[in-house]
Amino acid sequence: MSEVMNLYKKRVERVYKAINLEQPDRVPISSALGTWSSYYAGYTDSESNWDLDKCSKSLLKVVNDIPMDVLHMFYARPGGMYQALGSKSFHYLNESNIVQYSDENAEVMTSEEYPEFIKDPFRFMVEKVLPRKYAELAKDTPAKDLALAKGAMQFGMYGAKKGAAEANLISQYGIPMLFDGLAIMPLDWIADFFRGIKGAFMDMRRRPEELLEAAQALTPLVIRFGMGQMFSTPPKANPKIILLPLHLPPMLKTADFDKFYWPMFKTIVEAFVANGVIPMPFYEGDWSRYYDHLQELPVKKTLGWFEHGDPKELKQKLGNTMCILGLFPVTLLQYGTKEECITKAKELLDDLAPGGGYIFSTDKELLSAADGKAENIIAVNKFVMEYGIY
Amino acid sequence: MVDLKVLTQAMSDLDEDVLNKAIDEVLSKDNNAAEVQEVVKACQQGMTLVGERYDSGEYFIGDLVFAGEVLQSVMDKLKPVLSAGFSAKGGKIVLATVFGDLHDIGKNIFRSMVEAANFEVIDLGINVPVSQIVDKVKEVNPDIVGLSGVLTLALDSMKEMVDGLNNAGLRNSVKVIIGGVPVNENVCKSIGADAFSTNAAEGVKICQRWVG
Numbered sequence: 001m002s003e004v005m006n007l008y009k010k011r012v013e014r015v016y017k018a019i020n021l022e023q024p025d026r027v028p029i030s031s032a033l034g035t036w037s038s039y040y041a042g043y044t045d046s047e048s049n050w051d052l053d054k055c056s057k058s059l060l061k062v063v064n065d066i067p068m069d070v071l072h073m074f075y076a077r078p079g080g081m082y083q084a085l086g087s088k089s090f091h092y093l094n095e096s097n098i099v100q101y102s103d104e105n106a107e108v109m110t111s112e113e114y115p116e117f118i119k120d121p122f123r124f125m126v127e128k129v130l131p132r133k134y135a136e137l138a139k140d141t142p143a144k145d146l147a148l149a150k151g152a153m154q155f156g157m158y159g160a161k162k163g164a165a166e167a168n169l170i171s172q173y174g175i176p177m178l179f180d181g182l183a184i185m186p187l188d189w190i191a192d193f194f195r196g197i198k199g200a201f202m203d204m205r206r207r208p209e210e211l212l213e214a215a216q217a218l219t220p221l222v223i224r225f226g227m228g229q230m231f232s233t234p235p236k237a238n239p240k241i242i243l244l245p246l247h248l249p250p251m252l253k254t255a256d257f258d259k260f261y262w263p264m265f266k267t268i269v270e271a272f273v274a275n276g277v278i279p280m281p282f283y284e285g286d287w288s289r290y291y292d293h294l295q296e297l298p299v300k301k302t303l304g305w306f307e308h309g310d311p312k313e314l315k316q317k318l319g320n321t322m323c324i325l326g327l328f329p330v331t332l333l334q335y336g337t338k339e340e341c342i343t344k345a346k347e348l349l350d351d352l353a354p355g356g357g358y359i360f361s362t363d364k365e366l367l368s369a370a371d372g373k374a375e376n377i378i379a380v381n382k383f384v385m386e387y388g389i390y
Numbered sequence: 391m392v393d394l395k396v397l398t399q400a401m402s403d404l405d406e407d408v409l410n411k412a413i414d415e416v417l418s419k420d421n422n423a424a425e426v427q428e429v430v431k432a433c434q435q436g437m438t439l440v441g442e443r444y445d446s447g448e449y450f451i452g453d454l455v456f457a458g459e460v461l462q463s464v465m466d467k468l469k470p471v472l473s474a475g476f477s478a479k480g481g482k483i484v485l486a487t488v489f490g491d492l493h494d495i496g497k498n499i500f501r502s503m504v505e506a507a508n509f510e511v512i513d514l515g516i517n518v519p520v521s522q523i524v525d526k527v528k529e530v531n532p533d534i535v536g537l538s539g540v541l542t543l544a545l546d547s548m549k550e551m552v553d554g555l556n557n558a559g560l561r562n563s564v565k566v567i568i569g570g571v572p573v574n575e576n577v578c579k580s581i582g583a584d585a586f587s588t589n590a591a592e593g594v595k596i597c598q599r600w601v602g
Contacts, residue, residue, distance in 0.1 A: 197495060201452040202459060205404065251451035330542060331572055335580050368543035 007174035011069040015176070015359065016238050019278060019323045021300050023356030027349060027388030029381050030178060030325060030359050031068040034075045036366035037061070040374060045367075049079035052158060056165040063175045065374070067381045072365070073179045073243070074165050078158035084150035086135030107196035108132040111203055114210035117194075121217045129194060163234070179280070180236075181229025182243040183272075186218035186264045187211075191248055200248070204256060212260055219264045223271045230277050241278045241303065244269075250285030262293055273301045280305055283326075284364075291317040307363045311351035315358075324352055325361040328380070333362070333372035338379045345380050349388055360384045391425060392416055394432040401436020401464075402443065404457055409433075413467055426471045433464050437506030441591030454590065455495060458502035480508035481601035482532040486518035488547035493540035496570050500536065500590040507594050509601075520547075520554035527560050533601050536593075537583070539570045545577055552582040565600045569593050 010025075017024040035045040041058035048054040055076035063071060088105060108129055109117065117124045131138035136147030169175045184192070190211070191200035203211040230240050246265070249257050265281075272279045280303035287294070288309055299321055306314060306326040314324055327348055332341055345360070352358040360381075366372050392412045400408035416425055440457045443449040449457075483504060487497050494516045501511050512530055514522060527535060535555070537548045548568050555561040566583045569590070578586035584600075587593040 198455055198459070201455045204452065205406070205456050248452070251455075253448075253450050253453065256452065331545070331574065331577055334542060334545070335576055368541065370546050371542050 004171065004174040008170055008176060011174065012176050012238060015070050015178075018356055018359050019300070019303060021320070021323060021355075021357035023390050026390060027353050027384055028069040028359045029067070029384055029388075030070050030072065030361040031062070031066065031381075032072050032362050032365045033062055033066070033377075034072065034365040034367050036368065036371050037075065039369035040065075046079075048076045052076050052078070052161040056161060056168065059165055059169060060172065063169055063173045066378055067385060068175065070176050070178050071169065073177055074162040078154055081151045081154035081158060084154050085137060085147055088133060088135065106192055106194075107199050109194040111195070111199070111207060111210075114203075114207065114214055118210065118213045118217045121214070121221055133193075159232070178241055179243045180233045180240040181226060182245065183222050183226035183229075183268065185244065185246060185261065185268065186215040186222055187261050188245075188247040189218060189222070190214055197248070201251075204260065208259075215260055215264055219267055222264075222268050226268075226272060227275055227277070230275070239276050239278045241280050242272055244279050244281040246281050246284055249290065250287065254289055257290065257293075262290075266296065269297055269302060273298045278302060280325075283307060288313065294318055295321050297321060303359070305361065311348055315352050315354075319355070319357055323357050323359060325359045326363050327352075328360070328362045330362050330364055330366055330371055333366075333376045333380070334370055336376065338376055341376045341380045342383045345383055346387060349384065353388060353390075356390070360388065392429065394428055397429060397432040398436040398439065401433045401457075401461070402439035404440070404453060404460060406460055409460065409464060413464060417467065417471070423471055426468050430465070430468055430472065433461060434506040434508065437461055437503060441503050441594060445589070445591050451495075451499070454499045454503070458499055461502050461506060480504075480510070481534060481597065482510045482512070482530060483534045483536050483597065484512045484514065484523060484526050484530065484532045485536040485538070486514040486523055487516040487538045488544050488551060489517060489519050490547050491539040491541050491544040492516040493570075494538075496540065496590070497536075497538035500538065500569060500593055503590050504536075504594045504597060507598060509597065520551050523551060524554050524558045524560065527555065527564060528558070532564060534565045534567060534597055536597075537566065537568045539568075539572070542572045544570060545572055545581065548583065549581045556582075565597075567593060567596060 011028070014024040014026070014028040018028055035048070037058040038045055038048040038054065041054070041061040043054045043058060048058060055074060059071065059074070113124070113128070137144050139147070166177050169177065187200070191197045195203060200211070226242055230242065233240070249261055252261065269279045269281070278301060282305045284307050286308045287306065291313070294304070295318065302322045304318060304322040304324050306324065309327060311327055318324060328345060332344055349360070392415055397409065397412050400412070413429065416422055416429055419425070437457060440449060440454065444454055485497060485501055487494050497513070501513055505511050512526060512532065514526060523535065537551055539545070539548065552561065552566055555564065555566070565585070567585045567587065568578060568581060568583045569587050571588065573586040573588060575586065585596045587596060
């Protein structure tokens with residue numbers, strides 16, 4: 001076996017041992033360098049969405065310069081596909097900024113449309129949501145069919161670029177990618193893509209039963225879309241990992257979380273696990289109110305990526321349930337000195353590493369150019385590789 | 391006369407039905423300007439209670455967003471009959487989501503709560519360039535500049551904003567408060583702001599201390 005393939009094998013083993021709550025040879029490092037990578041390689045987020053090769057090149061530069069065990073994903077969005085469909089969903093404030101969400105533009109469904117949505121969410125998405133989000137799909141046949149064909153072709157090309165980039169990372173540097181896809185939870189999907197966040201909070205008070213039924217109706221689709229992504233990527237020796245970015249829970253009262261979010265979230269996580277897939281929820285914001293809930297998730301079958309929390313409490317409450325990642329503040333990589341960064345990394349390792357079941361990671365994805373000083377990232381990762389030896 | 395205590399409680403409980411009924415009742419009367427003023431005050435007091443319930447961990451962001459909407463729709467109904475003499479006396483704030491960021495939910499929560507605390511708010515919206523904020527500060531001479539952002543890139547814009555106030559010789563005439571997910575004490579110091587908060591109710595209290 002070549003040296004690179006040997007490195008690859010060791011890195012994968014390190015990560016999966018941690019997922020299985022075992023102790024690998026050392027603490028694995030997962031790099032959440034997202035669109036920051038483009039800026040690091042001299043491009044912009046926007047450029048690498050239009051020209052996917054720039055994303056591939058940026059990934060290669062990042063793994064060449066920065067020590068790590070695993071990289072999150074091929075982060076570029078298929079700009080060509082969005083263009084072919086006439087997307088109105090993504091916003092660049094200027095050429096050098098990152099893509100952003102607009103709550104105003106997220107609202108493409110009225111509150112009166114819930115009954116229709118609940119009756120058949122897939123039909124509603126195809127017939128109502130898509131034409132409102134994508135101008136080309138609102139046109140008559142054959143214009144919309146042509147747009148769909150062009151979009152599908154662009155998406156196929158995107159898949160090919162993504163696959164080639166992953167293969168290059170493995171064959172040239174022995175670095176695996178962590179995710180094979182992602183899934184959005186029903187309430188987040190309704191809020192972020194159909195009703196707007198504000199709209200969803202209004203619905204929670206003004207039409208709670210309809211909102212609940214809509215979230216329930218969407219649940220099987222979330223599983224289907226997630227599994228579709230798992231089936232459409234080449235087979236892997238180990239279970240595939242699906243990212244679940246979670247959005248609204250820290251903004252909800254616990255009673256609302258119990259009603260509108262947790263049952264669907266648990267169902268979806270369990271369904272992925274039953275299908276041999278490892279979910280990796282990104283617990284954005286403060287989830288400490290929900291740790292008892294999270295203890296009910298399937299043991300050794302999920303990765304928990306945390307933005308906030310007390311590391312000792314996390315380890316104590318969830319260390320026997322899931323592999324823990326996160327907590328290292330991106331703002332420290334941006335504003336801190338090398339010494340401050342290393343001190344923080346040491347604190348986290350002291351609390352989270354003992355016994356295994358831990359992967360070092362930042363508290364969120366790095367997105368814009370200033371999100372982290374490269375010298376800080378390199379210093380921290382080097383430190384973790386030495387200090388994290390078991 | 392509607393029961394102002396019930397009104398304050400309904401605002402605090404986010405009970406729209408009770409609020410709307412009471413407000414429609416007041417609006418249906420003649421010569422109601424004085425009563426409308428009292429109603430506005432009662433709702434603002436209710437909003438302060440909402441802030442307290444957020445502080446105590448009973449309410450969360452979703453409730454604040456809803457509360458802001460409810461108060462806004464109440465004010466929209468009452469404004470036409472508010473007498474001209476009714477003006478904010480708490481202080482003046484120029485507020486913006488900084489350049490490069492278009493997230494405004496946090497900013498809007500803060501706006502509705504600080505307005506309820508009787509501040510006059512000049513809200514410049516989202517993605518606001520430094521020059522526009524500086525010009526507005528020159529024009530209206532506020533007590534406070536409030537800068538909001540969600541993305542970490544907003545922090546750089548906040549710093550540029552503080553530098554912009556310095557360069558225009560305005561820094562010492564205003565207090566600067568920054569708010570949003572990525573702010574913390576370290577960031578506040580590097581940026582050169584006077585205060586930071588990730589909690590709108592706490593932000594309002596800081597502003598009240600400054601003008602109080």
